[in-house]
Amino acid sequence: MASNGAARIFSLLATIVRVVCSVIAAVIVVYAVFVLFEANPRNGLVQFAADWRNTFGWFTKDLFTPSDPKIAEAINAGLAALVWVVLGSLVSKLIVRLTPTSKAKA
Numbered sequence: 001m002a003s004n005g006a007a008r009i010f011s012l013l014a015t016i017v018r019v020v021c022s023v024i025a026a027v028i029v030v031y032a033v034f035v036l037f038e039a040n041p042r043n044g045l046v047q048f049a050a051d052w053r054n055t056f057g058w059f060t061k062d063l064f065t066p067s068d069p070k071i072a073e074a075i076n077a078g079l080a081a082l083v084w085v086v087l088g089s090l091v092s093k094l095i096v097r098l099t100p101t102s103k104a105k106a
Contacts, residue, residue: 010099014092021088025081027052032077035070053077056084 031049039046054061057080064079066072 006100010095014095017095018088018092021084021091024052024056025084025088028057028077028081028084032074032081035073035077038070053080056080059083 027049031053034046034049041047041050057077060076060080063076064072066075
């Protein structure tokens with residue numbers, strides 16, 4: 001019989017995964033907004049967001065190449081953020097699904 005503690009640990013782990021992926025996505029979206037509104041690239045907050053985009057969203061760099069580079073970067077960064085949200089949701093659901101269940105005694 002699985003303990004209630006194991007279920008809590010799995011639930012906590014799923015929540016942590018979902019929150020971490022959501023935070024990554026949020027920072028990437030903030031970066032996309034900075035790009036669209038032409039924020040000062042020398043600003044510390046803009047650099048921080050750009051670093052996160054480059055670290056966690058590299059897989060969508062130059063994926064789409066519309067004629068306007070601002071639109072291109074915003075679309076590509078937005079897609080990276082969407083991937084992180086979906087990934088976090090799928091992984092957290094998998095963790096919950098893998099949670100040991102207690103077996104009823106016959």
